[in-house]
Amino acid sequence: MKIGELAKASGVPAHTIRFYESKGLMPKVTRGMNGYRVYNEESLERLGRITCAKRLGFTLEDMLTVLAESNPSEGLDHDKLIQQLDTRLDEVETMMKGLMQQREEIVQFKQHLLDTWSEGKCVRTNEMNQTPTSSS
Numbered sequence: 001m002k003i004g005e006l007a008k009a010s011g012v013p014a015h016t017i018r019f020y021e022s023k024g025l026m027p028k029v030t031r032g033m034n035g036y037r038v039y040n041e042e043s044l045e046r047l048g049r050i051t052c053a054k055r056l057g058f059t060l061e062d063m064l065t066v067l068a069e070s071n072p073s074e075g076l077d078h079d080k081l082i083q084q085l086d087t088r089l090d091e092v093e094t095m096m097k098g099l100m101q102q103r104e105e106i107v108q109f110k111q112h113l114l115d116t117w118s119e120g121k122c123v124r125t126n127e128m129n130q131t132p133t134s135s136s
Contacts, residue, residue: 006039010047017047023060025050025067049076058088 007014020026026046029037046067053063066076066084109128116123 001039001043004045006047009044010051012047012051020047020050023064025060025063036117046063056085056088057092058084062088 001009003014003017006016010017014022017026021028027042028131029039029043032038034107049067053066060067062084066080112127113123116127
């Protein structure tokens, strides 16, 4: 199949497929006598894996690591894939914890602003640089 057909079948734009090829995520494809890239079902399968990894938040380097070590005839290295998923899960949980802390700081700062303004005062610069104390 040509790149346009692969793009349609996979839902991945042709320019993105070419980008993945340039980064080594997609194997080099053969070209027909007319110079067009010729893709097969294996290419479609590979794009599906890349799309899934992207949706889960993996970096290009992470994808390269897993895909580079996979054998097309044998599939992905299951242990390596589970290890990568565990690592990504830890990253997501760390980000969530950080976001929850940031959310709490925003809520506290907003309340401080409202309280200060309701008293007809302005928040001083030094108050903006202080970490709010938790009320719990």
